[in-house]
Amino acid sequence: MKEDYPRTILELEERFGTDEACRQYLMRLRWPQGFVCPRCQGREGWPATRGRIICRACRYQASVTAGTIFQDTRKPLRLWFRAIWHVTSQKNGASAVSVQRVLGLGGYSTAWTWLHKLRRAMIRPGRDRLRGRVEVDETHIGGDEKDAQGKRVGPKVLVVIAAEEDGSAIGRIRMARIPAKTKACLHGFVQGAVEPGSVVHTDGWVAYRGLEPLGYQHEATVLLGQEEDAATRLLPRVHRVASLLKRWLLGTHQGAVSPEHLDYYLDEFTFRFNRRNSRSRGKLFYRLIQQAVQVEPAPYRTMVGGKTWTRDDHNI
Numbered sequence: 001m002k003e004d005y006p007r008t009i010l011e012l013e014e015r016f017g018t019d020e021a022c023r024q025y026l027m028r029l030r031w032p033q034g035f036v037c038p039r040c041q042g043r044e045g046w047p048a049t050r051g052r053i054i055c056r057a058c059r060y061q062a063s064v065t066a067g068t069i070f071q072d073t074r075k076p077l078r079l080w081f082r083a084i085w086h087v088t089s090q091k092n093g094a095s096a097v098s099v100q101r102v103l104g105l106g107g108y109s110t111a112w113t114w115l116h117k118l119r120r121a122m123i124r125p126g127r128d129r130l131r132g133r134v135e136v137d138e139t140h141i142g143g144d145e146k147d148a149q150g151k152r153v154g155p156k157v158l159v160v161i162a163a164e165e166d167g168s169a170i171g172r173i174r175m176a177r178i179p180a181k182t183k184a185c186l187h188g189f190v191q192g193a194v195e196p197g198s199v200v201h202t203d204g205w206v207a208y209r210g211l212e213p214l215g216y217q218h219e220a221t222v223l224l225g226q227e228e229d230a231a232t233r234l235l236p237r238v239h240r241v242a243s244l245l246k247r248w249l250l251g252t253h254q255g256a257v258s259p260e261h262l263d264y265y266l267d268e269f270t271f272r273f274n275r276r277n278s279r280s281r282g283k284l285f286y287r288l289i290q291q292a293v294q295v296e297p298a299p300y301r302t303m304v305g306g307k308t309w310t311r312d313d314h315n316i
């Protein structure tokens, strides 16, 4: 399918003035080769009310929003489209406060939940892994806040970053929060983020050993002297990414990111970083909606960690 997206906010307003127009757009992105029944894989169906399609073969009523972040929403799709435009058209991303203000949403929690659903959609399921020469290293996020006595407070979170070498520049990146610098965590991350056959460049940390049997070429540079300085010099790309990430968290989100939500912010940062050279904001809008119709819905309770919310609470 040709990549078809609005280029300006006026085009957005004109094209997506009705929920029907939004739904048609979602259908083209969800089923680019035409309708496919989620139950029997049948290719033929009839349109029905409320954006459903009835499968000719098995009579299943398929909905274009079922299984996506738009499932069960009570708000108009055209409001979602505006939220997505707002999020993708800001160079550094949007805060929940700005989404609430721009869309005139009643509550802060709705804006916050929408943003988190959108962040979930920012990393494409089954996305391509990094390849070529890839730097991998860990960094700490947070824990810099100090109390009146100058003692560090607040949690420190460990994040592992992979960055493709693109000449002297940075190619694509991946990142993840990990509980510890163990072999299981680091190897698991590398396998999820980097294509076998690639060269993985790390420091001499012992837990990185054993990547060769997993299909990687491993290049370990043992750091001498001041660990931080040496790491910045020898693995410059991951450290550049780490400092951009920290600046972004401080700037756009005032550093107010709790560890349990950090994963979503890492996904948003990765989405923006990997598309930083995209000339058109409209293309980011397109990409995000395309990915949004491919992901499972994120119930509110999974985002607030353990607190139980009924289904009605998150039908927003």
Ligand SMILES: [Zn+2]
Binding pocket: 037, 038, 039, 040, 041, 042, 055, 056, 057, 058, 059, 060
């Ligand atoms: Zn069917």
